[in-house]
């Protein structure tokens with residue numbers, strides 16, 4: 001799919017932020033992730049998702065907050081968090097995308113719970129459950145990635 005003018009601009013601004021900001025800041029503020037989400041929002045906007053089209057403006061505000069931060073202006077961290085969450089929630093819930101490792105974590109917990117439930121039968125059931133959960137989670141993660149459903 002062709003990149004829109006909006007995405008080109010947003011990516012340009014994000015790239016400048018990535019070049020300028022310290023690594024711990026980039027990690028803490030999840031700038032890499034924002035870049036990926038922004039790409040997805042553009043993709044779904046072109047598929048006529050009205051919510052994604054509306055979220056483009058929010059993404060611009062989010063990028064603006066990062067730019068303000070680099071200029072040493074005071075920013076509202078809560079606003080940043082809220083917009084980030086709104087964008088992430090929409091691509092996950094609205095478009096069925098997953099975060100990297102999300103399925104692995106979910107299955108690990110499921111395996112652990114099932115394993116613990118059968119501990120009265122077999123002492124090793126917790127380890128077996130855990131390992132099975134990791135294997136199943138890895139398969140689902142790989143599958144979601146193959147289908148392009150990982151953010």
Ligand SMILES: [Zn+2]
Pocket residue numbers: 044045049050051052053090094095
């Ligand atoms: Zn959407």
